Amino acid sequence: MFTGIVKEVGRVRGIAKAGDLYKLSIESKTVGERSDIGASISINGVCLTVTNKEKGIIHFDAVEETVRKTNLGDLISGNEVNLEDSLKTGEAMGGHFVLGHVDCVGRIIDIRKHGREDVSMKISVPKEFACLIVKKGSVALEGISLTVGEITGNQFEAHLVPHTLKSTTLGLKSAGDALNIEFDIVGKYVARLLEGTTPAAGNLTEDFLRENGF
Numbered sequence: 001m002f003t004g005i006v007k008e009v010g011r012v013r014g015i016a017k018a019g020d021l022y023k024l025s026i027e028s029k030t031v032g033e034r035s036d037i038g039a040s041i042s043i044n045g046v047c048l049t050v051t052n053k054e055k056g057i058i059h060f061d062a063v064e065e066t067v068r069k070t071n072l073g074d075l076i077s078g079n080e081v082n083l084e085d086s087l088k089t090g091e092a093m094g095g096h097f098v099l100g101h102v103d104c105v106g107r108i109i110d111i112r113k114h115g116r117e118d119v120s121m122k123i124s125v126p127k128e129f130a131c132l133i134v135k136k137g138s139v140a141l142e143g144i145s146l147t148v149g150e151i152t153g154n155q156f157e158a159h160l161v162p163h164t165l166k167s168t169t170l171g172l173k174s175a176g177d178a179l180n181i182e183f184d185i186v187g188k189y190v191a192r193l194l195e196g197t198t199p200a201a202g203n204l205t206e207d208f209l210r211e212n213g214f
Helices: 064-069 127-131 162-166 185-193 206-211
Strands: 008-018 021-027 040-043 046-054 058-065 081-085 104-114 120-122 138-141 144-152 157-162 179-184
Touching: 021 064, 040 058, 046 144, 127 179, 127 185, 138 157, 179 185
Parallel strands: none
Antiparallel strands: 008 021, 008 081, 021 058, 040 046, 040 081, 046 058, 104 120, 104 179, 120 157, 138 144, 138 179, 144 157
């Protein structure tokens, strides 16, 4: 379990396929030091298990399905990645509940500046995931907890403050880049619960939600 608050930007030192696994090595100064072998770490929003560690380097294995369903396969040596170690009991909950299970890979459509310090990013997701986008709800982009802004079909906006741009990899992104996306777990449970009972689009009412326990 994670919160979407990036603790460190690490650097890829190696990624290679070995049989059915991908071997990933990440340079880390703080997250790796705090994590033991067997611990879970979020890498660009993907939960992976530490398989080995040495001074300043942590090692992971990823199965082919994980690489295929995320953008980890696009990484090359030298790339920077967002790192977050798992939430510990008693720690402050700064973002939202993030599982590290990527739902889909989205793509940046546009990045715009509004004034000096407000940057918005428009992201497109596969159409089958559009029902999970909730205005002012939470979403994890590359493992970063953000708030959903305006929604148009299967596209949504997220506004980024200067701190996020400086302390994560989002400040390095450009239009066309792929992003790992995990939608809010609460929204996914609601969508599952209402599956088969949801009224036609545009007919979702307060009475319907009340009748179904919301």
